[in-house]
Amino acid sequence: MAKPSGAEGLARRAAKPVMWVLCLLPLALILWDGFHGGLSAEPIKEVTHRTGKTALILLMVTLAVTPLRGLGAWNYLVQLRRPLGLFAFFYAVLHFSIYLTDQGFDPGFIVEDIVKHPYVTVGFTALLLLVPLAVTSTKASIKRLGGKRWQRLHRLVYVAAGLGVVHFYWLVKKDVREPLIFAAVFATLMAFRLPLLKRRPQPAPRSRAPRDAPAREADRAAG
Amino acid sequence: MLIKRPSDIPSSEITDERTYLNRRQFLAAAGMAAAAAAVPASLSASAGGGAAADDPTPYKDVTSYNNFYEFGTDKSDPAENAPGLLHTRPWTVTIDGLVRKPGRYAFDDLVKPYRVESHVYRHRCVEAWSMVIPWNGIPLRQILARAEPTPGARFVEFTTLLDPRQMPGQQRDVLDWPYVEGLRMDEAMHPLTLIATGLYNRPLLAQNGAPLRLVVPWKYGFKGIKSILRIRLTDRQPATAWNKAAPNEYGFYANVNPQVDHPRWSQARERRIGDFFKRATLPFNGYGDQVASLYRGMDLRRNF
Numbered sequence: 230m231a232k233p234s235g236a237e238g239l240a241r242r243a244a245k246p247v248m249w250v251l252c253l254l255p256l257a258l259i260l261w262d263g264f265h266g267g268l269s270a271e272p273i274k275e276v277t278h279r280t281g282k283t284a285l286i287l288l289m290v291t292l293a294v295t296p297l298r299g300l301g302a303w304n305y306l307v308q309l310r311r312p313l314g315l316f317a318f319f320y321a322v323l324h325f326s327i328y329l330t331d332q333g334f335d336p337g338f339i340v341e342d343i344v345k346h347p348y349v350t351v352g353f354t355a356l357l358l359l360v361p362l363a364v365t366s367t368k369a370s371i372k373r374l375g376g377k378r379w380q381r382l383h384r385l386v387y388v389a390a391g392l393g394v395v396h397f398y399w400l401v402k403k404d405v406r407e408p409l410i411f412a413a414v415f416a417t418l419m420a421f422r423l424p425l426l427k428r429r430p431q432p433a434p435r436s437r438a439p440r441d442a443p444a445r446e447a448d449r450a451a452g
Numbered sequence: 453m454l455i456k457r458p459s460d461i462p463s464s465e466i467t468d469e470r471t472y473l474n475r476r477q478f479l480a481a482a483g484m485a486a487a488a489a490a491v492p493a494s495l496s497a498s499a500g501g502g503a504a505a506d507d508p509t510p511y512k513d514v515t516s517y518n519n520f521y522e523f524g525t526d527k528s529d530p531a532e533n534a535p536g537l538l539h540t541r542p543w544t545v546t547i548d549g550l551v552r553k554p555g556r557y558a559f560d561d562l563v564k565p566y567r568v569e570s571h572v573y574r575h576r577c578v579e580a581w582s583m584v585i586p587w588n589g590i591p592l593r594q595i596l597a598r599a600e601p602t603p604g605a606r607f608v609e610f611t612t613l614l615d616p617r618q619m620p621g622q623q624r625d626v627l628d629w630p631y632v633e634g635l636r637m638d639e640a641m642h643p644l645t646l647i648a649t650g651l652y653n654r655p656l657l658a659q660n661g662a663p664l665r666l667v668v669p670w671k672y673g674f675k676g677i678k679s680i681l682r683i684r685l686t687d688r689q690p691a692t693a694w695n696k697a698a699p700n701e702y703g704f705y706a707n708v709n710p711q712v713d714h715p716r717w718s719q720a721r722e723r724r725i726g727d728f729f730k731r732a733t734l735p736f737n738g739y740g741d742q743v744a745s746l747y748r749g750m751d752l753r754r755n756f
Contacts, residue, residue: 269517269527269528270513270516270517270527270725270726271517271581271723271725273723273728274581274723331723331730332730333729333730338718338720338721341718342717342718345713345718346713346715346716346717346718347716348716349717399716400716402579403521403525403626403627403697403698404521404525404624404626
């Protein structure tokens, strides 16, 4: 394949570093605010909300990769999908860790909270569903599982993202504008996956070594 | 002994206002400490550290971390929006309904006849955070007595301002505006129930409900209606804002009760603003000795 030139080439080369910077930015802002008294009078709650929201945003961005590629044929975006998903998982784990701190690491309180309060149950389930996806995010796993099975497994991300939206909606006391925006974005992204709306993206040009092929196949298919 | 005339007292010997006010605060705190000493040891132990656990929350946090949905649903919104938008002078309060002497009072006329008291109260939000706030105010019962309630008065209904230009949060129907709250008559007449006009010996800021707000320390914070415009005595339980919005989540009584969870979260513990770990929530926010008798015979799981 000819080396892409001009704007597209730049975008292709810049995509990954830009993604890394953008994904680490929320964490950097939390740390910055933490050192400058910008986390409100209740910092633990503020950090819980911020990490949770970031996880949800990144799940939505991850889900947006496939439709974007279909619309604009930006095939190079696909390489961002797995790292985006892993960043979403990273923030979800951070979110859960802070929640555990908030509960004083008391197993009794934590178990009771997860069992008794539906929004916690749902959030916890979403996190659990992301674990196997994070674990099998390596190329070796794709090879071991085979593209098709890997793809089926990774469709769990739809369920996890949906539960994440419900989790947010249920926890808000009254002003549900924000969770409704997430619900609308999620519904739109899922609509692109309906057979009616689904457009076959251009097959990705195969330029790499064959051992990379299963990963690419999975990347293409999991949309 | 020569009795000095005021002109003989050098200005350096006059107690400055700050010291004077601090002394009042000290007396209030001493009163609070005495009250704390009367609390059974088991309760103060579960509060997580005795008297020191009830240190007042910093003024900055009390005045910047607020739920006042009329100015936005973020806790930082009221401090940002309310001071520039809410006109607290002139302010007229109507007291009417089942009273012999209904009336409309300019804020100063309403407050003037009474001695402003200082009370350090724990403040427990339904969202499971809490503060300790040194309030200045007048017991509600004194204000009600002036209007002479008739024997038929069983409830008090409070209404705040309805003006979406001053209160931009009212441009969206987050709640059924204007905000309405209510108390049973015996709750309203209880000596702990305060109409606050200030905190930390300073006038109430708009975000805290200037010029006057309700403080009922054994109930969740949302009962403490802010910027009160009307006080009406009635013979039936008022339809209150949060109770109307979600009756299964926010009861009319809203007594702080660690045994009754909010449907979505536990009320067993709370985070005192400034603390890292949560502490146990006390029944009636720790004022059970004084108020539990009001609810004798009631099922507080149903009447939450």
